[in-house]
Amino acid sequence: xxxxxxxxxxxxxxxxxxxxxxxxxxxxxxxxxxxxxxxxxxxxxxxxxxxxxxxxxxxxxxxxxxxxxxxxxxxxxxxxxxxxxxxxxxxxxxxxxxxxxxxxxxxxxxxxxxxxxxxxxxxxxxxxxxxxxxxxxxxxxxxxxxxxxxxxxxxxxxxxxxxxxxxxxxxxxxxxxxxxxxxxxxxxxxxxxxxxxxxxxxxxxxxxxxxxxxxxxxxxxxxxxxxxxxxxxxxxxxxxxxxxxxxxxxxxxxxxxxxxxxxxxxxxxxxxxxxxxxxxxxxxxxxxxxxxxxxxxxxxxxxxxxxxxxxxxxxxxxxxxxxxxxxxxxxxxxxxxxxxxxxxxxxxxxxxxxxxxxxxxxxxxxxxxxxxxxxxxxxxxxxxxxxxxxxxxxxxxxxx
Numbered sequence: 263x264x265x266x267x268x269x270x271x272x273x274x275x276x277x278x279x280x281x282x283x284x285x286x287x288x289x290x291x292x293x294x295x296x297x298x299x300x301x302x303x304x305x306x307x308x309x310x311x312x313x314x315x316x317x318x319x320x321x322x323x324x325x326x327x328x329x330x331x332x333x334x335x336x337x338x339x340x341x342x343x344x345x346x347x348x349x350x351x352x353x354x355x356x357x358x359x360x361x362x363x364x365x366x367x368x369x370x371x372x373x374x375x376x377x378x379x380x381x382x383x384x385x386x387x388x389x390x391x392x393x394x395x396x397x398x399x400x401x402x403x404x405x406x407x408x409x410x411x412x413x414x415x416x417x418x419x420x421x422x423x424x425x426x427x428x429x430x431x432x433x434x435x436x437x438x439x440x441x442x443x444x445x446x447x448x449x450x451x452x453x454x455x456x457x458x459x460x461x462x463x464x465x466x467x468x469x470x471x472x473x474x475x476x477x478x479x480x481x482x483x484x485x486x487x488x489x490x491x492x493x494x495x496x497x498x499x500x501x502x503x504x505x506x507x508x509x510x511x512x513x514x515x516x517x518x519x520x521x522x523x524x525x526x527x528x529x530x531x532x533x534x535x536x537x538x539x540x541x542x543x544x545x546x547x548x549x550x551x552x553x554x555x556x557x558x559x560x561x562x563x564x565x566x567x568x569x570x571x572x573x574x575x576x577x578x579x580x581x582x583x584x585x586x587x588x589x590x591x592x593x594x595x596x597x598x599x600x601x602x603x604x605x606x607x608x609x610x611x612x613x614x615x616x617x618x619x620x621x622x623x624x625x626x627x628x629x630x631x632x633x634x635x636x637x638x639x640x641x642x643x644x645x646x647x648x649x650x651x652x653x654x655x656x657x658x659x660x661x662x
Contacts, residue, residue, distance in 0.1 A: 264302040264315060264337075266295030268326055272308040278328065281644030283368040285316070285326035293318070299431070300391040302329065302337050317373070317392020321431035327373035327390055342396055343403050345372050350407050356637040361449040361458075363470050364404060369642040377404060378466045380447045380458050382416040385466040386439060389422070391430050401439055417443030419460045421467070436461070448529075452477050454500045455529045457522065464519075469494065471603075471635040472563065475653045478631060479561060479599045480505035482655070486558035489513070489550075489591065491543045491584070496523030496536070498561045498599075503527070503536040507559075510536040513543055544580075547587035558596045560588045566604035574606050578615050581607065585619035592658040597630070605650035612652045620658075630655040 270278075274289035285305065297303055299320055305313040305328070312333035316326040329337055349370045353359050364384070365377040374390025375397070386401065388394050405415045418439040427434050445461035451473055460467040476498050483502035490499040493512035500523075502510050514520050523538045543564070562584055568577035585600055592598050602612045620627050634641065635651040642648045 264297075264304050266293065266297035266301065266303045266318070268293050268303045268305050268316075268318065269310075270305070270307050270313075275307065275313065277644065278305075278313065281642075283328050283373055283642070283645050284324045285328070287320075287323050287325045290325060293320075300395055302392070304333060317390065319391045319430060322391075322429060324390075327368070327392060329371070329373065329392075339399060339403075342372075342399055345370065346400065346403050347407060350404075352640070353638050354411075357473070358451070361451055361468070361470060362636075363638040365400075366639050366648070368645045369640045369648040372400075375400065376466070378468075378470060379408075380460060380467065381449045382414060383443070383445075383447045383460060384415055384418045385460045386418060386420045387422055387424065387466060388420070389424060389426050389430070391432060394432065398439075417441065417445075419443075419445060421460070421465070451497075452480070452501055452504075454497070454504050454526075456495065456497070456500075456526050457529065458495075459522065462518065463522075464494065469497070471639045471651055472497065472601075472653075473636040473638075475599075475601070475633050475636075476501040478633060478655060479559070479597075482559055482597050482630075483507040483510075487556075488559045488561070489557045489588075490561045490563075491547070491588070492562065492564045493523055493538065494519050494563070496526045496538060498563060499523065499536050499538070500526055500530055500532060502559065502561075503532040504530065507535065512536065512538040513541050513546055514538070515540065515542050543584060544587075547584065547591065551587065551590050555591060556593045556596075557591055558593055560592050560596070560598050562588055562598070562600040564602075566602070566607075568604050568606045571606055574611070577604065577607055578611065581612065581615045582619045582622075585616050586623045589620060589623050589625045589658050592625075594658075594660045596658055598627075598656045598658050599654070600656070601651060601653040603651050605647050607652070609652050613654075616654065616656075624661045626659040626661055628657040628659060630657060 271291040303318045314331040316328040374393040376387040378385045423434045423436045447458045458468040480501040484506040488502045488510040490512040493514045499510045499512035520540045527533045527536045567580045633653040
């Protein structure tokens with residue numbers, strides 16, 4: 263157990279006391295005891311009341327990332343094993359585990375680490391100094407837990423190359439953990455096969471959080487003309503194709519993404535009905551409108567237009583623009599699937615922005631569904647970063 267103590271200022275720690283996972287630098291009145299950044303510290307209120315334990319990093323605005331509310335817990339191998347076992351047992355209950363997110367940082371009470379499972383390969387993203395020290399242990403325990411269920415891990419790849427590591431005083435890194443292996447991994451999700459490039463793909467190689475949203479949209483696509491914008495490696499487009507769409511056009515600005523999407527279409531025998539093009543969606547949508555194109559289903563799955571509170575206003579303009587352009591391309595009575603993956607673009611603001619777009623182009627929206635991320639990305643109440651994906655399906659009707 264740690265003997266170093268972080269003491270909060272009087273009146274601070276409101277988020278922590280409501281269940282939040284962090285203590286910010288401006289909430290701390292003092293640190294006592296010998297301690298290095300990355301070590302576990304005891305956390306107490308201004309009056310000495312114990313609040314739990316967490317990792318310290320004085321280089322980060324998130325100075326303490328909480329590991330437990332129990333001041334007497336011993337954060338050792340048994341503790342980490344308990345956390346990982348709970349995470350794995352939860353996934354077995356709530357999702358198809360062929361490919362899934364095994365660990366989702368703070369939402370699994372293991373702050374700063376993400377682990378994705380793609381078939382028999384694990385991809386690790388470490389984003390905090392304290393958890394970095396436990397990374398080899400976490401990988402070894404996960405291998406053991408999966409082996410107990412007959413799953414042999416073929417290889418582990420690290421994608422700790424996000425810029426956020428720099429704010430933690432850490433270098434960005436990517437590479438093998440253990441023996442090298444073929445980093446082009448074949449997975450199957452919702453009956454669709456994909457090649458996932460865990461080395462060069464975005465984030466950890468594939469966006470698992472939209473798993474069941476892709477399924478929901480696919481139900482609308484039988485016999486349909488479909489436009490899938492920001493298609494990445496083709497996941498929504500291919501789900502639409504497998505559901506019997508007459509034709510699907512997937513669009514992305516990344517040449518690499520489009521090449522992978524075409525390869526995935528061929529893998530599923532869909533290359534005749536599902537095509538992909540490399541283009542800027544903001545340029546393409548007005549062009550399709552000028553040509554008089556119309557679609558039964560339009561899908562918008564853009565990257566996060568804002569990664570800070572400072573750029574939210576600009577992001578609103580972007581979301582409003584693509585949504586109103588997309589609505590103009592949907593046939594009367596057709597469907598729009600639209601989402602935001604930025605937690606700074608919260609539910610209320612995103613909903614308001616989509617509503618403004620509809621009013622601007624004189625469309626009436628009938629909500630079919632509102633969804634969030636798949637349950638292997640659990641939303642931990644009071645940990646606002648864990649709730650980031652807002653996903654709507656609408657029927658788009660002309661005003662008349």
